[in-house]
Amino acid sequence: xxxxxxxxxxxxxxxxxxxxxxxxxxxxxxxxxxxxxxxxxxxxxxxxxxxxxxxxxxxxxxxxxxxxxxxxxxxxxxxxxxxxxxxxxxxxxxxxxxxxxxxxxxxxxxxxxxxxxxxxxxxxxxxxxxxxxxxxxxxxxxxxxxxxxxxxxxxxxxxxxxxxxxxxxxxxxxxxxxxxxxxxxxxxxxxxxxxxxxxxxxxxxxxxxxxxxxxxxxxxxxxxxxxxxxxxxxxxxxxxxxxxxxxxxxxxxxxxxxxxxxxxxxxxxxxxxxxxxxxxxxxxxxxxxxxxxxxxxxxxxxxxxxxxxxxxxxxxxxxxxxxxxxxxxxxxxxxxxxxxxxxxxxxxxxxxxxxxxxxxxxxxxxxxxxxxxxxxxxxxxxxxxxxxxxxxxxxxxxxxxxxxxxxxxxxxxxxxxxxxxxxxxxxxxxxxxxxxxxxxxxxxxxxxxxxxxxxxxxxxxxxxxxxxxxxxxxxxxxxxxxxxxxxxxxxxxxxxxxxxxxxxxxx
Amino acid sequence: xxxxxxxxxxxxxxxxxxxxxxxxxxxxxxxxxxxxxxxxxxxxxxxxxxxxxxxxxxxxxxxxxxxxxxxxxxxxxxxxxxxxxxxxxxxxxxxxxxxxxxxxxxxxxxxxxxxxxxxxxxxxxxxxxxxxxxxxxxxxxxxxxxxxxxxxxxxxxxxxxxxxxxxxxxxxxxxxxxxxxxxxxxxxxxxxxxxxxxxxxxxxxxxxxxxxxxxxxxxxxxxxxxxxxxxxxxxxxxxxxxxxxxxxxxxxxxxxxxxxxxxxxxxxxxxxxxxxxxxxxxxxxxxxxxxxxxxxxxxxxxxxxxxxxxxxxxxxxxxxxxxxxxxx
Numbered sequence: 001x002x003x004x005x006x007x008x009x010x011x012x013x014x015x016x017x018x019x020x021x022x023x024x025x026x027x028x029x030x031x032x033x034x035x036x037x038x039x040x041x042x043x044x045x046x047x048x049x050x051x052x053x054x055x056x057x058x059x060x061x062x063x064x065x066x067x068x069x070x071x072x073x074x075x076x077x078x079x080x081x082x083x084x085x086x087x088x089x090x091x092x093x094x095x096x097x098x099x100x101x102x103x104x105x106x107x108x109x110x111x112x113x114x115x116x117x118x119x120x121x122x123x124x125x126x127x128x129x130x131x132x133x134x135x136x137x138x139x140x141x142x143x144x145x146x147x148x149x150x151x152x153x154x155x156x157x158x159x160x161x162x163x164x165x166x167x168x169x170x171x172x173x174x175x176x177x178x179x180x181x182x183x184x185x186x187x188x189x190x191x192x193x194x195x196x197x198x199x200x201x202x203x204x205x206x207x208x209x210x211x212x213x214x215x216x217x218x219x220x221x222x223x224x225x226x227x228x229x230x231x232x233x234x235x236x237x238x239x240x241x242x243x244x245x246x247x248x249x250x251x252x253x254x255x256x257x258x259x260x261x262x263x264x265x266x267x268x269x270x271x272x273x274x275x276x277x278x279x280x281x282x283x284x285x286x287x288x289x290x291x292x293x294x295x296x297x298x299x300x301x302x303x304x305x306x307x308x309x310x311x312x313x314x315x316x317x318x319x320x321x322x323x324x325x326x327x328x329x330x331x332x333x334x335x336x337x338x339x340x341x342x343x344x345x346x347x348x349x350x351x352x353x354x355x356x357x358x359x360x361x362x363x364x365x366x367x368x369x370x371x372x373x374x375x376x377x378x379x380x381x382x383x384x385x386x387x388x389x390x391x392x393x394x395x396x397x398x399x400x401x402x403x404x405x406x407x408x409x410x411x412x413x414x415x416x417x418x419x420x421x422x423x424x425x426x427x428x429x430x431x432x433x434x435x436x437x438x439x440x441x442x443x444x445x446x447x448x449x450x451x452x453x454x455x456x457x458x459x460x461x462x463x464x465x466x467x468x469x470x471x472x473x474x475x476x477x478x479x480x481x482x483x484x485x486x487x488x489x490x491x492x493x494x495x496x497x498x499x500x501x502x503x504x505x506x507x
Numbered sequence: 508x509x510x511x512x513x514x515x516x517x518x519x520x521x522x523x524x525x526x527x528x529x530x531x532x533x534x535x536x537x538x539x540x541x542x543x544x545x546x547x548x549x550x551x552x553x554x555x556x557x558x559x560x561x562x563x564x565x566x567x568x569x570x571x572x573x574x575x576x577x578x579x580x581x582x583x584x585x586x587x588x589x590x591x592x593x594x595x596x597x598x599x600x601x602x603x604x605x606x607x608x609x610x611x612x613x614x615x616x617x618x619x620x621x622x623x624x625x626x627x628x629x630x631x632x633x634x635x636x637x638x639x640x641x642x643x644x645x646x647x648x649x650x651x652x653x654x655x656x657x658x659x660x661x662x663x664x665x666x667x668x669x670x671x672x673x674x675x676x677x678x679x680x681x682x683x684x685x686x687x688x689x690x691x692x693x694x695x696x697x698x699x700x701x702x703x704x705x706x707x708x709x710x711x712x713x714x715x716x717x718x719x720x721x722x723x724x725x726x727x728x729x730x731x732x733x734x735x736x737x738x739x740x741x742x743x744x745x746x747x748x749x750x751x752x753x754x755x756x757x758x759x760x761x762x763x764x765x766x767x768x769x770x771x772x773x774x775x776x777x778x779x780x781x782x783x784x785x786x787x788x789x790x791x792x793x794x795x796x797x798x799x800x801x802x803x804x805x806x807x808x809x810x811x812x813x814x815x816x817x818x819x820x821x822x823x824x825x826x827x828x829x830x831x832x833x834x835x
Contacts, residue, residue, distance in 0.1 A: 143712025144696075183593075186673075187697050203593075272706045326709070327725045328702050332585060335702070339565045345796070349725015453699070460696050461668050461712055474710070 007129060010361030014369060019059045023366055026063035027373045030070020031381070037078055037211050038407030040087040041071035042332035049340055057344050058359055062366040064340060066374075068333045069121055069316045069367065072276065073374045076113045076309055077385055081106060082400060084215030088206065089276035089312040091442060092157075092284045094214060096297060096304030103300045107244035107386050112302060113309045114378035116258060120310035121371040123262035124269070124317025128324075128364055132353070135270045135318070136325035141474040142271045144457035149469065149478040150271070151451035154278045156486070157285045158440055165435050172437040176444025179204045186453050187460075206445045208408045208421035213438035215404045216421070217428020219397055224429070228394040244386070246302075254306040257287055265311030269318025272330035276315040277446065283311030317367065324353055324360055543605065543776045550583040551609040553594025554672065554700060559640065559719045559801070561585065563765055564610040566797045570788050577784070587699060591618050591673065599626040601770040605777035608634075608770075613677030613763035616821045620828055628821055632769035633813035634781040637789065638803035639762040641739030642681045643720040643746065644669070647708055648731045655735040655750060658715065662691035670696045670704040670716040677763045678717050680827060681738050688757035708732070719763075720746055721801030738762070743802030761827070764820055765803065766813055782809050 013019065026048075033044035044067050052060035075090035080097035093113065100109040127135070142150075158173050182193045183203025194200040222228070261283045268279035287307035288297045297304045319330040327348030329335035341348050346356060353360040388396070408421040431438050462468035469475045550568060554560040564583060571577045586594035591614035601607040611628075619627050644655070652658040661667065671678030679695050686693055696713055698704040701722055708716045709731070724745050726732040734749045738759060742749050752759055767785060769777055788794055789807060798805055808816050 139706070140709040143707040143710035145712065146710070186699060272702060322706075326705075326731075327723075328705055330702075335561070335585075339562065342562055342565075345800075347725045347728070349723075350729035350731050352725065457696050457698070457707070458712075460694055463694070472710075472712075 003130060006357060006361045007365055009357070010363070010365030011368075013058055013358055013362040014062060014366040019062055019362075019366070020369070022055070022059040022063040023066050023370050024373055026066025027070045027370055027377060030067040030072075031074040031374065031377060033067065034071035034074025034087065035077050036407050036410070037084045037215065037404060038087070038207050039410045040075075040333070041068045042336055044071065045333055045336040049336060052340065057346075058362045061337070061340065061359060061363050062370070064337055065320075065363055065367065066370040068337065069313065069370065070374055071333075072121070072313045072316050073114065073117045073378055075312075076117070077110065080109050080113065080305070081385060081388060082215060083218045084211055084400075084404065088210075088446065089280050089315070090308070091210060091277070091439070091446075092280040092308035093305055093312075095284060095308075095439060096299075096301050098218075099298065099300035100302065100305060101389075105300065106389055107382065108246035108250055109302070109305055110382045110385060111244070111379065112246050112250055112254065112306055114375055114382070116254070116261070116306040116309035117313045117378070118371055118375040119258045120262045120265055120313030120315075121317055121374070122368065123259075123310075124266050124314040125364060125367040125371065127266050127314075128317060128320055128367075132321055132325055135267075135321045136350075138267065138270045139272055139322040139326060139328065139330075143472070143474075144454045144461060145468050145472055145475045146271075146478060148451055148454035148458055149475055149482070150268070150278060151447050151454060153285075153478070153482055154281045154447050155443070155451065156482075157281045158443055159285075168435050169437045169440050172431065173440040173444040176441035177448040179209070179441075180445045180448030180452075183449075187456055203449065204420070204445065205417060206442055208417040209424045209445060210442045211404050211408050212421040212424025213428035213431065213442060215400060216425025217432050217438060219400055220425060220429035221432045222393060222397070224433070228397060244383070250302045254303050257303045257306045258310050260286060260290075261307045261310030262314040265314030266318040268311070269315030269330070270321045272319075272322045272326075272328045275319060275331045276312040279315035279318075280308035280312040281443065283307040320363075320367075323348065324363075325350060327352060543774075543780050544578050546606050547580045547582055548577060549601075549607045550581055551594045551598050551607065552583060552585045552587075553591040553609060553614070554585065554587050554612070559701065559722055560591075560610055560612045560765075562722065562801070563612075563797070566793065567610065567767070567788060570791050570793050571784070573793070574787070574791065576787060591615060591676075592622055592624050595626060595631075596624065598768070598770050599630065603772050603774075604770045605774045607773075608781070609768055611764060611766045611768055613680075614673055615768075616764065616817060616824055617676050617680065617828070618673070620821065620825050626771070628817040629814055630771045632771060632773040632778050633810055633817070634767040634769060634778065635785045635810070636764055636766040636806060636808040636813045636816055637785070638765045638798060639806050640719055640721070640765060640801065640803045641737060641762050642678065642717050643734040643737045643749070644682065644685070645708065645716050645718060645720070645723065645727070645732050645734050646714065647711055648733050649711075650714070650733065652714075652735065653733075655755065658735055659689050659691055662686070662693060666692045666694055667714040668696055668712075669693045670698055670707050670713040671718070672698055672701055672704060677761065680761055680824065681759060682715075682717050684759040684761060684827065685736070685738070685752055685757055688752075688759065689755070705732075719801065721803075724800075739802075739804065745802070761824070762804070764816065766808075778810065785809070 029044055029048060030041060033039050033041060045064055048064065048067060052064065071087065072089060075085065075087045076093045076097065078084045079090045079093040080101050083094050083098040085091040085094055097109055097113065100106070182200060185192055264283050264286060265279040268282060269276060284304060284307050287303050288294045291297065291303060293301070319334050322328040322330050323334045323338060327338065329338045338348055346352070404421060405418055409418045428438050458468060469479060550564060552561050552564045568581050568583055571581060586597050595609060595615060598607050598609045615628055618624060646652050652661065669682050682693065698707065701718055704716050704718065705723060707713050720727065720734055720743060723732055727734055727745065734746050736755065737746060737749050737751045739751060739762065740753060742751055767781065769781065
């Protein structure tokens with residue numbers, strides 16, 4: 001098999017001591033930039049890019065790639081412990097990750113997220129290894145109609161997020177959509193609701209809003225309920241930490257979640273521009289809709305954490321496919337990798353892998369090793385992070401405020417955005433108090449502009465006809481899949497529940 | 508091609524060291540006069556990652572770092588959206604700052620014509636025009652259009668779709684002028700980045716896209732994309748055999764100015780520092796390699812000459828856009 005020969009060749013290049021060292025450095029840096037809210041992998045990559053110029057390209061690309069997928073491991077830690085997503089792809093991990101921590105299961109949640117990340121990342125690399133040429137076809141079949149449908153599928157997650165009080169949930173989502181319309185219009189270049197402010201023409205970026213609503217909102221609420229007065233308390237009414245390792249139920253109940261999350265994440269990741277954020281949201285909704293206990297989602301269901309975690313890591317592997325096979329960067333982070341290729345005088349494109357087999361296969365092989373290293377680092381680091389929970393809340397709270405402010409500022413060095421984050425924190429507190437849904441607001445803010453732009457592009461292309469969605473094979477597939485998810489899955493659930501009830505009644 | 512990756516890199520590095528040595532000797536005297544560059548530089552890239560502006564900015568940053576031409580850190584940020592209005596709006600808001608800089612492209616001139624931006628190109632502190640570049644009309648490798656004549660003939664029968672980055676941008680002006688000259692109509696589809704529009708073209712969602720061929724040479728080489736016509740005066744060697752618009756008798760004479768600007772009212776010492784620095788940058792082998800790889804036309808104008816060029820270009824664009832009715 002050619003693939004194995006190539007992979008062995010790649011491994012032999014990756015496994016030299018100096019390259020292993022670069023790989024470890026990349027993995028650690030990735031973890032760290034992932035942990036700091038707001039400070040994402042693309043910033044970490046851009047900072048380390050200049051360091052690589054004196055290096056051999058193979059070692060350099062291994063290190064840079066490790067930062068990129070390493071950030072997916074780190075990003076979840078604050079989602080679980082502080083209800084503050086480290087970056088956009090880990091927003092979905094707060095939905096069940098934080099409730100798990102509140103239920104006293106922070107240890108198992110952190111271990112499971114590391115394992116889920118490892119499984120997602122590794123399945124992703126295996127799929128790259130054997131199916132890269134096939135999946136490059138997938139990257140080629142997505143245009144504006146498909147992006148619109150994908151964003152719409154991501155919005156299905158809103159139904160989940162809206163929660164028990166649907167009126168307040170819908171209102172939250174509408175506020176998110178409204179905030180999403182602020183900024184310069186892509187099609188006409190006209191400003192919308194910018195009121196002449198140069199800071200607003202870029203629209204309202206979701207990172208400050210998310211950090212404020214989740215991180216600070218939670219913090220204000222904790223003060224409101226008097227948590228800071230409890231001496232040996234911890235972040236939010238944590239029950240006494242029960243145990244560190246996940247129990248058998250955690251493993252058994254998430255077996256198939258990991259498989260589904262990996263495959264879904266990888267496929268979505270292959271699509272340029274869709275990326276890990278949409279993948280993690282879609283995996284979460286998928287998992288909830290196939291679950292036997294959907295009502296437990298949002299209350300601390302392990303599958304609700306594992307699904308987005310496997311998906312975002314598989315997606316970050318999948319995003320390597322358009323980069324390696326077409327030279328198209330699917331995200332801000334892979335664009336930095338592309339820039340690195342260009343700076344080394346390489347010419348990314350369909351012939352890249354054939355012309356530069358050492359580099360391409362060295363990179364792929366290093367991703368196997370990198371994921372193993374990240375799993376090990378995560379497991380060793382978890383006890384340290386769990387210690388955070390033993391810090392009295394009155395001491396921890398100021399640190400959280402500082403981290404949130406620094407993280408927000410680090411994204412665009414914007415004071416306006418930092419103030420926006422604090423404003424969002426106050427809004428988040430009242431939303432929490434009165435039962436609104438901050439998650440629905442953030443989701444609508446992320447997906448609204450994406451869907452709007454794609455729909456308008458689609459309508460220009462089709463000259464206003466909606467038939468374009470069924471004329472194109474790829475969009476027809478997505479439509480069919482949506483129908484299955486929306487229609488058939490709940491139907492099956494109803495039937496199986498009815499059958500279960502009948503069995504119970506009978507027995 | 509297969510084996511020369513590392514050899515090429517080490518050659519580049521050797522050349523880099525030699526040039527760095529020469530540059531540091533030449534640049535030693537004036538640098539000590541002021542304490543100007545002492546803080547982190549905030550480099551705004553007004554477009555998404557992977558586009559022409561992005562690659563140019565990162566190439567210059569790479570050169571600055573490789574030759575130690577900027578003593579502090581450089582932080583590059585992609586502030587994309589609104590055909591560049593977002594990024595340059597950010598820079599405009601930093602008026603008076605000596606540490607905010609940006610690379611320009613065609614949208615720098617066209618976006619203020621179309622949108623109600625608070626800034627005009629002449630507001631910024633000009634550093635240098637470095638080059639101009641031209642666009643190709645590109646189709647999917649599997650497209651029915653084998654030649655530009657096929658495309659024109661088909662477009663006269665039915666309107667075609669052309670994708671570009673941003674609206675009322677050189678991406679829009681070039682095909683508009685070309686279509687007007689050749690006598691066909693098209694619908695323009697605006698995308699946020701070259702990566703987005705390339706994906707749309709590969710998926711056959713649009714018929715044609717307009718773009719800088721330097722960014723897609725890999726896909727042209729493999730036959731996945733096909734360039735039909737080029738807007739510049741001379742076709743780059745990689746596009747051998749592709750006609751220019753002038754060859755077809757439709758000379759449109761519009762090209763994209765690529766340069767460097769500081770925030771409005773930047774201190775004079777900052778402007779002088781950057782003019783001197785760019786004089787060194789354009790002499791490096793890496794910059795020449797960039798010009799060649801991206802098939803740019805070198806066209807260097809420093810300081811106020813660049814401001815004059817921007818104003819003239821904007822007037823030219825404005826009259827064109829008024830003529831086609833894109834602006835009132």
